[in-house]
Amino acid sequence: xxxxxxxxGERKKERKETSLPSSSVAGGKILxxxxxxxxxxxxxxxxxxxxxxxCIRFWFQTQRIVMPALWVNLLFTxxxxxxxxxxxxxxxxxxxxxxxxxxGFIGSPISTSISRCLQPCVYCAYTIWYKRYxxxxxxxxxxxxxxxxxxxxxxxxxxxxAAVMILTATVIDQASTMMVAxxxxxxxxxxxxxxxxMSPLFAVxxxxxxxxxxxxxxxxxANQPRDAKSTCIVACLxxxxxxxxxxxxxxxx
Numbered sequence: 001x002x003x004x005x006x007x008x009g010e011r012k013k014e015r016k017e018t019s020l021p022s023s024s025v026a027g028g029k030i031l032x033x034x035x036x037x038x039x040x041x042x043x044x045x046x047x048x049x050x051x052x053x054x055c056i057r058f059w060f061q062t063q064r065i066v067m068p069a070l071w072v073n074l075l076f077t078x079x080x081x082x083x084x085x086x087x088x089x090x091x092x093x094x095x096x097x098x099x100x101x102x103x104g105f106i107g108s109p110i111s112t113s114i115s116r117c118l119q120p121c122v123y124c125a126y127t128i129w130y131k132r133y134x135x136x137x138x139x140x141x142x143x144x145x146x147x148x149x150x151x152x153x154x155x156x157x158x159x160x161x162a163a164v165m166i167l168t169a170t171v172i173d174q175a176s177t178m179m180v181a182x183x184x185x186x187x188x189x190x191x192x193x194x195x196x197x198m199s200p201l202f203a204v205x206x207x208x209x210x211x212x213x214x215x216x217x218x219x220x221x222a223n224q225p226r227d228a229k230s231t232c233i234v235a236c237l238x239x240x241x242x243x244x245x246x247x248x249x250x251x252x253x
Contacts, residue, residue, distance in 0.1 A: 053120035076119045083111035205239045
């Protein structure tokens with residue numbers, strides 16, 4: 001139907017045109033986190049969901065095996081980019097008879113979910129089944145030891161607060177996404193751009209913190225508290241200095 005020419009009618013028309021894409025983006029973003037929040041998602045996500053993938057990756061990092069994770073992450077950065085391009089924008093190659101328009105915004109979270117499911121599969125296939133890095137320090141399963149009361153108590157003392165922290169951060173992130181989604185496509189795009197910009201900026205401090213965590217744990221395990229303290233001090237200084245440089249560059253640009 002036709003819309004009135006006054007300001008109110010124009011605003012109603014704009015909301016009608018933008019509400020569906022923005023809500024689709026919000027729902028799509030939630031889809032990317034669904035498989036990591038469900039306690040028993042379907043196979044293969046049940047075995048290799050992001051939290052379990054992190055456990056395996058961190059276990060290898062404590063042994064200073066970090067390069068496989070680097071190469072797999074780089075590989076799936078390209079894979080995720082290609083999947084986003086195909087599902088969001090489509091592929092048009094007249095010479096090959098390919099004319100696929102894509103599915104729009106919702107294709108992005110689907111692409112990310114596919115990448116997150118395949119990434120741990122490739123990582124484990126390389127580190128466990130091909131290189132067999134785990135055999136050097138893993139004697140095999142012993143359910144009696146794993147499920148002992150002392151081990152479970154210690155595990156939940158550490159994992160419980162961490163789980164609450166991650167859940168709180170996820171709820172805040174999704175709540176802000178739903179709030180932004182009610183504003184329109186432009187606002188959703190701006191929020192997504194800011195989040196995308198913050199990820200590489202945060203990577204420096206995250207990388208330093210990860211290395212410091214591994215090294216500090218090794219020193220404490222070897223009963224070297226002074227070395228562990230020195231590692232923490234160096235890591236804090238590196239993170240602080242890199243953060244100041246990043247802030248200066250962002251504000252100057």
